Amino acid sequence: MxxxxxxxxxxxxxxxxxxxxxxxxxxxxxxxxxxxxxxxxxxxxxxxxxxxxxxxxxxxxxxxxxTPETRPISDPLDNVMKKLVPPWEWKILQIQENWQEIAGADNARRCRPAFLNNGIFYIEVSHPAYRIALETPTIKKQLLERIQAVTGPELCQSLKFIAGGRSLPRK
Known part of the structure; x- marks a missing residue:
């Protein structure tokens, strides 16, 4: 042994x-x-x-x-992602991440950000009746202002609500 x-x-x-x-x-x-x-x-x-x-x-x-203060791992990862992902796509990711605060709790449950195309930000809505409610000028204007606060007015000029399941396929 x-x-x-x-x-x-x-x-x-x-x-x-x-x-x-x-x-x-x-x-x-x-x-x-x-x-x-x-x-x-x-x-x-x-x-x-x-x-x-x-x-x-x-x-x-x-x-x-x-010992140094701890930092969340998301801070250095955000810096890396900003370099790898195009700025417009990074802003869309920020919208998707903060959708609960941007749209509000009730709206976030019934709709979600879909995609951005030619300055129009498309939002999927789960039910047609709720789409009509979101199309009211005051709600649409508030939502557009909150999205433009993240993206800037030049990237997102208007909103369009679409039926759920119509978004582009995710890669």
Whole structure:
């Protein structure tokens, strides 16, 4: 059993010591492979000093003062997406993401943004009766203003409500 363990481990770690160094390897095994030295984390030195100074528990708590604030992962992803996706498509994605706030809770349940074509923003409506209600000038104007606040007036000049299921196929 010990010989088997020794033969398996000799390919993973050095036979002499852990962590090994090439100059100190005794070469007990002919194919002994020293492990590369472990890289230290950036704050490891500070952690060790704080642990020595305050003790283990208090030192870890003090280390929180030196760690940067957490950021949501969506922030760097948004920056990458802005570079990859065309600006007009990025604005449509923002409308779809914030549709609940733009249209309101009741409207968001019954309609959804479909696509943009030649300055006309198409919105799918689930029921024809609700489409008539959305076509009223005041509601249509409010919805257009909220969408233009995201896209800008040059990108979206008017709204058109269409029956559900008529949007372009999604890629």
């Amino acid at each position: 010990a010989a088997w363990r020794r033969s398996c481990l000799r390919f993973i770690v050095c036979c002499c010591r852990f962590p090994p160094s090439e100059s100190a390897c005794s070469g007990l095994y002919p194919d002994c492979v020293p492990m590369p030295p472990r890289k230290k984390r950036p704050n490891e030195f500070m952690e060790s000093i704080l642990r020595q100074w305050y003790g283990k528990d208090q030192g870890e708590a003090e280390m929180l003062r030196y």
